[in-house]
Amino acid sequence: MKSEDTPIEPIQELNDTEVLDIQKASDVEQPSRRVFFTEITNERVSVSIKRVIFLISHLSNADLSILEDFEEFKPLLSVVQKSFVTLGKEKTFGKDKIIVRDTMLLAPGGRKSLASISALYKLNLRKIELEDFYKANMNILLSKDKALFRDYACRDSLITLIHALHMEDFYNSMNEIGIPLSLSNLSAKYVEKR
Secondary structure, eight states: OOOOOOOOEEOOTTTSSSEEEEEEEEHHOOOOEEEEEOSSSSSSSEEEEEEEEEEEESHHHHHTTTTHHHHHGGGGOEEEEEEEEEEEEEEEETTTEEEEEEEEGOTTTOSSSSSHHHHHHHOOOOOOOOOHHHHHHHHHHHHHOOOHHHHHHHHHHHHHHHHHHHHHHHTTTTOOSSSOOOHHHHHHHHHHOO
């Protein structure tokens, strides 16, 4: 969960009437704030902006358990089908609001591997396959072939992100916000809306 500070590009307001620089340095310390607009209508419109961090992984029980501060945020997590996730509203960790999702829960039955998920999308982004020895000994792969180690990790992250974004996009098409908890949750919402 600990990360380096990285610059964040400003977000542009939908109607191009005003650039909202909500991600400037002072906002990092403010997980939420209220802004007012008068450009869209003649009335003053109040908008609450809340920053929520989505922590997305594939096989979260493996990914999260190796983090340095896992024991500190472990009480915020629930287990669903052997995956660590947050249930209900976002959880507070330090000054941040977080939601944890696992793309294993957003994959079709029998196609839960990243290789299967990457095949769902028409992208030239296939999972990099490694020998079982290196999968069990990633530290050795890092010392022997740093480029392959990096490419393997980045590709897995990209496949996970792309899948989560597709699920979020479909969820948003049903007027829901965020990344759904599971494919079952997404399906139930779909049936409910139809």
